[in-house]
Amino acid sequence: MQNNLRMKSFQCSLTTLSPLFIGCGDIYTPTDYVIDRGVLYHFDPISVPLEPAQHAKLLNAANSNNPADAAAFFASNKALFCAFAHHAVEVGRSVESTYQLMVQSREKRNQNLINRTVSFTRPDGGTVCYVPGSGIKGAIRTSLLNRLSGSQIQQNPFEANLLGGDFSSSPLRFLKVRDFLPCEAVKTRVEECRRYKKILDNDHNLKRLMSNKYEFIMPAQYRLFQGEILLERTIDTKLGIETIKELTKDLHAYYLNRFLKLSKEPIWQTSKIAGTSWISAVQSLLTRLKPAIEAGHAALIRLGGNIGAESLTLSNGSAQILNRKTRQRMESSTSVWTATCGSSFLPFGWAIFEINPDHDNTALKSWCSTFSSDVRTSEALLAASVRQKKVYLDKLAALREQKREQEKAQEEAVRLEKEKQEQLAKLTENMKQISLLAEEMSKAAAINPGTTLYNDICSVLSQALQWPIDEQKACAAQLGPLIKKKDMYKGKKAKELKATLAKLRQER
Numbered sequence: 001m002q003n004n005l006r007m008k009s010f011q012c013s014l015t016t017l018s019p020l021f022i023g024c025g026d027i028y029t030p031t032d033y034v035i036d037r038g039v040l041y042h043f044d045p046i047s048v049p050l051e052p053a054q055h056a057k058l059l060n061a062a063n064s065n066n067p068a069d070a071a072a073f074f075a076s077n078k079a080l081f082c083a084f085a086h087h088a089v090e091v092g093r094s095v096e097s098t099y100q101l102m103v104q105s106r107e108k109r110n111q112n113l114i115n116r117t118v119s120f121t122r123p124d125g126g127t128v129c130y131v132p133g134s135g136i137k138g139a140i141r142t143s144l145l146n147r148l149s150g151s152q153i154q155q156n157p158f159e160a161n162l163l164g165g166d167f168s169s170s171p172l173r174f175l176k177v178r179d180f181l182p183c184e185a186v187k188t189r190v191e192e193c194r195r196y197k198k199i200l201d202n203d204h205n206l207k208r209l210m211s212n213k214y215e216f217i218m219p220a221q222y223r224l225f226q227g228e229i230l231l232e233r234t235i236d237t238k239l240g241i242e243t244i245k246e247l248t249k250d251l252h253a254y255y256l257n258r259f260l261k262l263s264k265e266p267i268w269q270t271s272k273i274a275g276t277s278w279i280s281a282v283q284s285l286l287t288r289l290k291p292a293i294e295a296g297h298a299a300l301i302r303l304g305g306n307i308g309a310e311s312l313t314l315s316n317g318s319a320q321i322l323n324r325k326t327r328q329r330m331e332s333s334t335s336v337w338t339a340t341c342g343s344s345f346l347p348f349g350w351a352i353f354e355i356n357p358d359h360d361n362t363a364l365k366s367w368c369s370t371f372s373s374d375v376r377t378s379e380a381l382l383a384a385s386v387r388q389k390k391v392y393l394d395k396l397a398a399l400r401e402q403k404r405e406q407e408k409a410q411e412e413a414v415r416l417e418k419e420k421q422e423q424l425a426k427l428t429e430n431m432k433q434i435s436l437l438a439e440e441m442s443k444a445a446a447i448n449p450g451t452t453l454y455n456d457i458c459s460v461l462s463q464a465l466q467w468p469i470d471e472q473k474a475c476a477a478q479l480g481p482l483i484k485k486k487d488m489y490k491g492k493k494a495k496e497l498k499a500t501l502a503k504l505r506q507e508r
Helices: 052-062 067-076 078-083 093-105 133-149 158-163 234-239 244-263 278-288 290-294 362-371 378-426 429-443 452-464 469-485 494-504
Strands: 007-016 023-028 033-036 039-042 087-091 114-117 119-121 127-129 175-177 188-197 208-217 221-232 298-302 335-341 344-346 350-355
Touching: 033 067, 033 078, 033 093, 039 078, 039 378, 052 067, 067 078, 067 093, 078 378, 087 093, 087 378, 093 188, 133 158, 133 175, 133 221, 133 244, 133 298, 208 335, 221 362, 244 278, 244 298, 244 350, 278 290, 278 362, 290 298, 378 429, 429 452, 429 469, 452 469, 452 494, 469 494
Parallel strands: 087 188, 114 208
Antiparallel strands: 007 221, 007 350, 023 114, 033 039, 039 087, 119 127, 175 221, 188 208, 188 335, 298 350, 335 344
């Protein structure tokens, strides 16, 4: 067996033609986001510093067993939580209105769950959308099987027979597709998207089946994602593929067929992008891209979720779709998801896939500039929040410093009181009385004749004349300066007060 494992590397890019949603199982819940003026701010509740009163309110809301109560708490403090958001995305009016209804009415059944498109978290906490390589490889696999199957009817082991092996032994194991990462800030949006029956009802209207809220990547973003395909030479001989261009041509042939069928479905006849028929706009683009497509440098592709089962099955009808209700097998689905985009709606998941794009694709770039939206990126939406976060953190730091100073002052007061009590314990009863009286005098602004404190001082001085000489002197030394400071030498008792102090000082 030939063992030639030399790798070929191909740089690739993706340009979105319609909204792209790649499900990952993650959702935004009202306990980790707030919506303010058309923007959803996503945050980690644990990372947001709360004041004690706020923390108590949050605990009460969390213990109510009604998610709407916690959501209402976050909404009532939205300025704070917006400031600590690590991701932001614009939302449609219906999304915001149902959110506001929930936080105002505390409706428990109104969960406001939003399906997130796949992303990863940067070291700085920011969110980055990307396209998993497995999704692109899956699209390549389906298109390859579609060509190889011809008119064969699917019978197990159908795929193994076509590819020359099962999952572990198929030559496709030599095809490696790395994740496609954004080369610039990604424009995303959250909308309430609807699922309709494909066939019009008797009144020629669309019948809506259900709706869900989705975060999706906006269309008309030129070469937004870039990635790499690694192809081992061994795969060439196994499947008769001479170059990567053959896989690209398979890809385009399969998805062009799907696009042509979609363009004939009544539901898409009114779809518009920037006021123009989306189907006509894509058809015009494909005409301009024809040279690149025929050369195997570009292909139409459909990725992600909500794209319909027929985008994952074979064109010859051998891979059929099971209707879960009727248990019948069909070649196409009976319903379709639509992505709300402006005043219209578009199909999910269409994009242009390019191999080794070494120069600008003017046709594709022009198409994107014509239909690009003014949706703001997460980075732009969070710019104001970053400033608000600094203001809040500065305020919080000032409050913490103030609290530390208060605690320090309280500790000092406790220490001084302890020292005071220790000193008092060493004094005689007479000197304790003098010490306490001196403390009371120090606190008074003025001590005027006739007041209770003035009379108490005169009484204590008279009693002190009967104390031991050392205590008399100590009494005069401690109270004398305070008597002068508080301006007590006035009134009828002024001379008597001076004479008493002189006797206590032993000035006889």
